Amino acid sequence: AQSVTQLGSHVSVSEGALVLLRCNYSSSVPPYLFWYVQYPNQGLQLLLKYTSAATLVKGINGFEAEFKKSETSFHLTKPSAHMSDAAEYFCAVSDRGGANSKLTFGKGITLSVRP
């Protein structure tokens, strides 16, 4: 079975500050990992994904995440927060089941950005 842990439910940063959103996973097989963002009243949008290529993955809007197998982590970072980054962020792990694969999502973290 696979699972995702996102510690804390809310992170608040100042505009221009570093954003760090933590994600730890558990998987019995080498995982695929994803970060999604959800803006109010919208569905989830893919930020970035790890599929066993480079361990440092760059996504949209200046976000990136690093896969660390030894730490079973896939933390999301952005060097400088912008007001428009305020949203809910979900980490997810896939079981690599091919046609029958499914995602397991974390509980999500709400990011607030202070002016």
Place this chain on the structure above:
Amino acid sequence: DAGVIQSPRHEVTEMGQEVTLRCKPISGHNSLFWYRQTMMRGLELLIYFNNNVPIDDSGMPEDRFSAKMPNASFSTLKIQPSEPRDSAVYFCASSLSRTGSNYDQPQHFGDGTRLSIL
């Protein structure tokens, strides 16, 4: 390109009524997922289809919930009879899954249906 289209965007109905949520996946995608999102339970997978066939419905809460996918371009999630505890945002997502390949495409989500059962 059109994304995943869900309808209606909002639904308010009284307890006991039948509710039907609709989803049109992205053209060419062969996997479709229904999720429910609430403050208490977060994002839950209800059921997913591959090539129009239900693969895993273990997340469907109870017999009042049913889902169909009559063709590759349309799916419904039905609740009958509805109850106040069914109030949530329901998302549909689709993806392209390649049989025999270990490459996994991300899921693309619709904007959801906000369901309120009074």
